[in-house]
Amino acid sequence: MPRPLPAAFPLRANLLPRLYEESRRSGWVSPEAVGSIARDLRLPLAEAWEVATSFADFSFQAPMPAEQRCGWLACRTAGSDAQGHCQFRCYDAPASAPECPFPAQMVRLAGPLLAPEHAAGQALAAVREMGRDRALATIAEAGLRGRGGAYFPTGAKWQNALAENRPVALVVNAEEGEPGVFKDRALLSVAPQRVAEGIAIAAFVLQPAVLVLFVNGHADPMAESLSAALAGWPLDVEPVLVRGGGGYVLGEEGALLNAIEGRRPVPRTRPPFPAQSGLFGMPTIVNNVETLANLPIIFSDPDAFRTSGESNSPGTRILSVSGRVERPGVYEVPLGTSLRELIGRAGPVVSGEPAVLMGGPSGGFLAATALDVPLSPGLMHPTGAMLGAGGVTVLDAPGDIREAALMAAAFNASESCGKCTPCREGTPRLLDALSAGDTAAIADLGEVLQFASLCGLGQMAPGPVRSALHFWPEVFA
Numbered sequence: 001m002p003r004p005l006p007a008a009f010p011l012r013a014n015l016l017p018r019l020y021e022e023s024r025r026s027g028w029v030s031p032e033a034v035g036s037i038a039r040d041l042r043l044p045l046a047e048a049w050e051v052a053t054s055f056a057d058f059s060f061q062a063p064m065p066a067e068q069r070c071g072w073l074a075c076r077t078a079g080s081d082a083q084g085h086c087q088f089r090c091y092d093a094p095a096s097a098p099e100c101p102f103p104a105q106m107v108r109l110a111g112p113l114l115a116p117e118h119a120a121g122q123a124l125a126a127v128r129e130m131g132r133d134r135a136l137a138t139i140a141e142a143g144l145r146g147r148g149g150a151y152f153p154t155g156a157k158w159q160n161a162l163a164e165n166r167p168v169a170l171v172v173n174a175e176e177g178e179p180g181v182f183k184d185r186a187l188l189s190v191a192p193q194r195v196a197e198g199i200a201i202a203a204f205v206l207q208p209a210v211l212v213l214f215v216n217g218h219a220d221p222m223a224e225s226l227s228a229a230l231a232g233w234p235l236d237v238e239p240v241l242v243r244g245g246g247g248y249v250l251g252e253e254g255a256l257l258n259a260i261e262g263r264r265p266v267p268r269t270r271p272p273f274p275a276q277s278g279l280f281g282m283p284t285i286v287n288n289v290e291t292l293a294n295l296p297i298i299f300s301d302p303d304a305f306r307t308s309g310e311s312n313s314p315g316t317r318i319l320s321v322s323g324r325v326e327r328p329g330v331y332e333v334p335l336g337t338s339l340r341e342l343i344g345r346a347g348p349v350v351s352g353e354p355a356v357l358m359g360g361p362s363g364g365f366l367a368a369t370a371l372d373v374p375l376s377p378g379l380m381h382p383t384g385a386m387l388g389a390g391g392v393t394v395l396d397a398p399g400d401i402r403e404a405a406l407m408a409a410a411f412n413a414s415e416s417c418g419k420c421t422p423c424r425e426g427t428p429r430l431l432d433a434l435s436a437g438d439t440a441a442i443a444d445l446g447e448v449l450q451f452a453s454l455c456g457l458g459q460m461a462p463g464p465v466r467s468a469l470h471f472w473p474e475v476f477a
Contacts, residue, residue: 005240008210010280011041015262019052020217020243028059041262054264054417055245056085057217070095072179073357073393073404074322086179088219090322090393091329101221102182102189106329109345111316112297113187113194113290114332120193123296124233127201135205135299136162142298142305143314148173148288149251149359149389151313151377158206160275161283167209169279170202171260171286172239174215174222175250178360179411180391183318184289186330188222191293192229198292200233201299206285211237212260217244226289248361248415251389252455253278253286255417266419267455290318309335313377317387321346323394324354333375339392340371348394355397355471359388361408361415362460364467367397383470384463401468402475408464409434416457422448423458434465437476442469 005014018037022029029052038048052058069075069082070089080094089095091106107114127135140155161168176184188195203211213230215223223241230239247265249255254268257279278284294315298305309315313335319342322328326347333342339356348354353368364384366373373380380386395404413427426449433441446462453459469476 006238009240010261012043012262013260014041015043015048015051016055016245016259017242019055019058020245023058023245027063028061031060043262051262051264054266055247055259056415057244057246068096068098073395073407074180074328076403076407077324077395077400088176088182088185090180090182090320093322093328099185099218099221101225102186102330104190107186107190107332108321108327108329109331109333110190111332111334113293113316113318114190114330117191117193119300120197120296123299124197124200124204126299127204132205132207135201138302139205139295139298142302143312144291144294144298144305145313145377146288147290147294147317147390148286149387151387154287154291157275158285160273161285162206164276164283167282168206169210169212169282169284170206170208171212171214171256171279171284172199172226172292173256173286173288174213174219174226175244175256176216176219176222176389177244177246177248177250178362178389178391180322180357180360180393181320181389183320183330183390185219185222186320187290187293187318188225188229192225194293194296195226195289196229196233198289198295199230199239200235201295202285202287202292203235203237208237208285210279210282211235211239212279213239213241214256214260215241215243217246247417248411249417249455249457252457254455256286257284264417266417269454310374310376317375317390319375319390319392321392321394323357323392324349324396324400325394336374336376338371339366339373339375339380342375342392343371343394346394350394350396352399353397355395355401356385357393357395357404357408357464358391359384359386359460359463360391360393361411362457362463363388363391364463365395365401365405365471366467367471370471381467383467384460385467386460386463398472398475401472405464405468405476406431406434409461412457412461420452420454420458422452423454423461426453427458427461430461430465434476439469439473439476442466
């Protein structure tokens with residue numbers, strides 16, 4: 001049985017860790033196991049089942065031996081005919097093995113985040129010397145934006161949480177469950193101490209009562225690297241490692257917090273925002289590991305950070321590049337770099353024209369004529385392409401487009417958590433309409449999904465469909 005969570009956590013927060021451990025131990029979660037866990041945690045059996053069955057990675061039947069094979073875009077372009085979910089080894093497609101530490105040779109272009117680690121601890125020492133208030137002001141003045149995909153100003157988020165004048169929770173988000181994205185895995189393999197020092201800086205400034213490390217359930221190397229890197233750093237609160245149970249919706253902050261609390265991983269209505277009332281009702285900061293890794297860089301040389309990248313989005317961004325390229329892997333470039341320049345570095349290998357899926361299944365496609373756009377937060381094209389979490393999949397147009405668009409639509413339909421009707425009903429209908437070439441229905445469904453869905457999954461699901469139809473309407477005729 002796994003070690004119980006600290007006393008600061010409600011008993012039911014042990015539910016996901018217990019389900020995860022049972023799944024890893026037995027290969028599945030039996031009815032008897034769910035019943036035993038429910039009794040131990042004093043939960044109604046129905047509630048325990050409701051939570052257990054909402055995670056995509058848990059099986060409730062004894063498993064049959066099967067080879068793990070990825071079926072996402074990079075692997076499909078490399079010849080895979082599998083139907084499995086992304087295994088986050090798009091740099092080595094087709095992938096057909098469990099996760100392994102990210103290979104250093106797949107760092108194709110390194111900047112300050114992926115550079116060799118040195119002088120670990122100097123930035124934290126500088127923060128301690130200047131004190132919490134000045135350190136918080138330095139983060140805000142530096143202009144750091146979150147690197148999880150939403151790009152909210154980090155300093156403002158921290159200030160909002162601290163302004164509540166209540167104990168704060170800090171959640172380190174290493175879930176990284178978007179197909180085609182592996183940049184956090186690279187960062188924690190190549191520069192784990194940079195991430196650890198960033199967490200230590202955040203812990204000093206925020207003084208959280210609770211510190212949770214939420215790591216993708218399949219990413220064992222990432223979990224091991226993060227845990228090992230944090231050993232020895234001065235933290236006044238014990239870090240609690242929680243492993244995910246699968247599901248794209250965990251990329252939404254409310255769903256992530258619900259999962260940690262032992263509830264169904266579904267989005268929360270806003271307001272209140274997590275910085276006001278999040279984990280266990282506490283003001284909560286959810287920061288991606290790449291966001292936190294920027295903190296030692298900022299405090300080592302704030303002026304250098306502010307003057308890199310764009311004026312309103314300074315710094316660099318780690319991008320996961322895969323698909324039809326000679327040199328797949330991670331590329332760290334200043335924000336504002338041209339997408340065409342990035343694709344040129346990776347070396348497109350196409351028989352037609354290069355096209356790009358930006359922002360994964362919730363983003364959009366860009367044709368060869370639309371690649372002269374900066375890699376910046378927000379929409380890169382009105383039809384849906386966006387920087388998002390930094391996934392860049394290069395495709396051969398028009399040959400790859402129909403299948404890629406259908407795959408994105410099918411993924412969004414399968415990953416809907418089902419909480420809100422527009423997404424639950426609209427995403428499968430969008431898939432059906434695209435398959436049938438019903439462009440009139442697609443336009444109407446897209447409007448409903450975008451403006452009526454509760455969270456970003458449904459709101460952005462029309463992006464790949466709209467953009468594919470915009471640039472290559474002939475392939476769906």
